[in-house]
Every structure is written in C-alpha cells, then in structure tokens.
Amino acid sequence: MSKPFIIINGVPHSYTSLISKFLIDNGAYTKEIWDNPKWDMSYSRFEEKEIQNFVNKRKKFKDYDLTSYFDSLPKDKIVMAKHPLSMFFINELDKFTDRKIKVVYTIRNPEQIIMSSMEKSGNSFIYYFERICWLYDFMVDCKFELLPFIAERINKDGKRLLDFCELSPEKINYNSVRSMEQRKPTYLKYRFANFFWKRFNKLFRVF
Numbered sequence: 001m002s003k004p005f006i007i008i009n010g011v012p013h014s015y016t017s018l019i020s021k022f023l024i025d026n027g028a029y030t031k032e033i034w035d036n037p038k039w040d041m042s043y044s045r046f047e048e049k050e051i052q053n054f055v056n057k058r059k060k061f062k063d064y065d066l067t068s069y070f071d072s073l074p075k076d077k078i079v080m081a082k083h084p085l086s087m088f089f090i091n092e093l094d095k096f097t098d099r100k101i102k103v104v105y106t107i108r109n110p111e112q113i114i115m116s117s118m119e120k121s122g123n124s125f126i127y128y129f130e131r132i133c134w135l136y137d138f139m140v141d142c143k144f145e146l147l148p149f150i151a152e153r154i155n156k157d158g159k160r161l162l163d164f165c166e167l168s169p170e171k172i173n174y175n176s177v178r179s180m181e182q183r184k185p186t187y188l189k190y191r192f193a194n195f196f197w198k199r200f201n202k203l204f205r206v207f
Contacts, residue, residue, distance in 0.1 A: 008082035010106035015151035028080035048081035070097035
C-alpha cells in the first residue's frame with residue numbers, strides 16, 4: 001500500500017515554504033523542486049515542478065494530466081508537494097491517482113499576508129483580501145483529509161503536523177523554524193489599535 005501524498009497550500013505569503021522545509025527536514029520526500037530563473041527570489045519556495053505546471057494550465061482553463069507524475073512517485077515514501085494556489089484545483093487530484101491525499105493548509109495573520117503581498121507586487125489591499133476569502137472557501141470545500149495549520153505555532157505544534165503527515169523522525173528537526181517570529185499581543189495593544197481605527201475608518205474604508 002502506498003504511503004500518503006501530502007500537499008501544502010494556503011494563501012501566498014502564509015509560510016507555505018517554511019512549512020515545506022520543516023517537513024523535508026523531518027523525512028518528507030520531494031521529487032523535483034521547481035526553480036525557474038524568471039521567478040528567482042532570495043528565499044526557497046519549494047514548489048513541485050509538475051504541480052506548478054498543473055496549476056498554470058488550470059488557471060488558463062486548460063487540462064493537464066498528472067497521472068505519469070503520480071505513477072513516478074515512490075510508493076514507500078511519504079511524498080510532499082507544495083503550491084499555495086493548488087487549493088483552487090485540489091479536488092481534481094484524485095483523478096490521477098488512487099494514493100491517499102492529505103492536505104495541509106497554512107494559516108498566517110491575514111494582515112501580515114496582505115502587507116507582505118502588497119510590498120512584493122503592488123496590487124491593492126482589497127485584491128489580497130478577496131484572495132484570502134476565496135481560498136478559505138476552497139479550503140472548506142476540500143474533499144480530502146485536511147489540517148488547517150497555524151504557521152506561527154510551528155515550534156509548539158510541529159509534532160501535531162508531523163503526526164498528521166505520518167512522519168515520525170527519531171528526533172524532530174526544528175532548525176529551519178527556530179527563527180520564526182510572532183507577535184506578543186496584549187489587550188492594551190488591541191484597545192489602542194481599535195481606538196485608532198474606529199476614528200479613522202472613514203478615511204481608510206475599502207468597501
């Protein structure tokens with residue numbers, strides 16, 4: 001019996017790359033990580049080449065057969081593939097394989113996702129807000145076993161993620177995620193921000 005196929009997705013800039021690296025460091029197998037110079041970045045993204053090709057074709061409403069890709073994967077390894085926007089087409093994957101498919105959907109503070117996305121591309125706040133909302137709906141509609149995973153909690157919940165992915169290293173390797181930063185919220189900070197935005201909401205309203 002084949003071991004599961006794990007696909008990592010979520011909103012772009014939600015730490016899908018970091019989660020992918022954590023799984024690779026703890027025993028997940030990847031076949032061919034995509035590296036296109038056109039999209040060269042200062043950090044690793046860990047997209048799987050064939051999943052990238054599949055998503056690119058489906059975004060143009062064209063078919064793309066992944067049967068040979070799935071057939072080429074080792075049955076005795078837990079295979080991981082990552083592509084944030086694969087969630088749009090996630091329910092199509094079992095057309096190409098009878099292997100068990102499990103989905104990890106990464107979650108990050110929406111404000112940080114939007115600000116990071118705007119900084120890198122220049123599109124508007126509402127564009128990225130809508131993408132978060134739509135991908136959430138696709139996540140809810142996913143027919144496969146799915147783990148919504150809060151990326152900022154990786155150092156606390158890493159074992160839970162590995163258990164879901166059926167990975168069991170002798171010792172969990174946290175080296176790639178030790179620098180993960182997270183906010184230190186307080187109620188006072190919340191009240192201050194709430195006070196500020198209540199009075200300026202008319203100037204910054206997007207709807």
